[in-house]
Amino acid sequence: MIRLYDYLPSGNGYKVRLLLTQLAVPFERIELNIIKGETRTPEFLRKFPNGRIPAVELDDGKLLFESNAIISYFAVGTPFLPADSFQRAQVLQWLFFEQYSHEPYIASVRYLVIHPDVQDPRRPILDTLMRPRGYDALRVMEGHLKSREWFVGERYSVADIALYAYTHVATEGGFDLAGYPAVRAWLERVKSQPRHIPITQG
Incomplete structure (x- = not known):
């Protein structure tokens, strides 16, 4: 299952959450408190060197960060991204x-x-x-x-x-x-x- 690293008040995280929900794509959400520096741990930075949420880990282990890159990826082939x-x-x-x-x-x-x-x-x-x-x-x-x-x-x-x-x-x-x-x-x-x-x- 897709793992979404997120922080609930974040609008950037919300973009991904909203799109995945509207696409009916199941995902596991992992809450990280950015105020407490939970995206700056060595473990997180090894996966996501920008040290920010949202970030996703795909089923095949591929990693992706930056909210608009993530939503663009999931929107390909759906009505959320134009074919033209x-x-x-x-x-x-x-x-x-x-x-x-x-x-x-x-x-x-x-x-x-x-x-x-x-x-x-x-x-x-x-x-x-x-x-x-x-x-x-x-x-x-x-x-x-x-x-x-x-x-x-x-x-x-x-x-x-x-x-x-x-x-x-x-x-x-x-x-x-x-x-x-x-x-x-x-x-x-x-x-x-x-x-x-x-x-x-x-």
């Missing part, structure tokens, strides 16, 4: 956007807010740089979603899963989504998809 080559490139476009322009700000601000005791050098720029860049990402998403239901084509895909993971909990980081009606409507569409699970469900 240009639309696949568009999915990758949004996966890269999520990791470069969205996750470093929206997810990181949430992390710092919900873990106030964690020492982090980014705290002085939380309100002056990180949160404004998070709103920049939300504006890009809002503009894109004003004229469409999903990020790529006419179907829910891993592009939606990747962006949903931290957007739907952005308010936990102090982001106000009131001015983003298209984003809020899209969040409800994602939530209504078959086999949807909340981020709190292991």
Whole structure:
């Protein structure tokens, strides 16, 4: 069985959990507390040198890390990844956007807010740089979603899963989504998809 190394509050871990659940792929979830450094042990680092979750160990022993690489792997040959080559490139476009322009700000601000005791050098720029860049990402998403239901084509895909993971909990980081009606409507569409699970469900 697939083994998923995870941390329940993590949106990156949630991406994999959500996709596997929606694909009805069985997996064993192994909880690792990142606050306590449980992904920095020699045993974990021998398998996954980046020292982060999520990470997966496949049935055949192959190892894979980085959330968007993992969901892309499991989405191949399913409706979650378009067959059309240009639309696949568009999915990758949004996966890269999520990791470069969205996750470093929206997810990181949430992390710092919900873990106030964690020492982090980014705290002085939380309100002056990180949160404004998070709103920049939300504006890009809002503009894109004003004229469409999903990020790529006419179907829910891993592009939606990747962006949903931290957007739907952005308010936990102090982001106000009131001015983003298209984003809020899209969040409800994602939530209504078959086999949807909340981020709190292991």
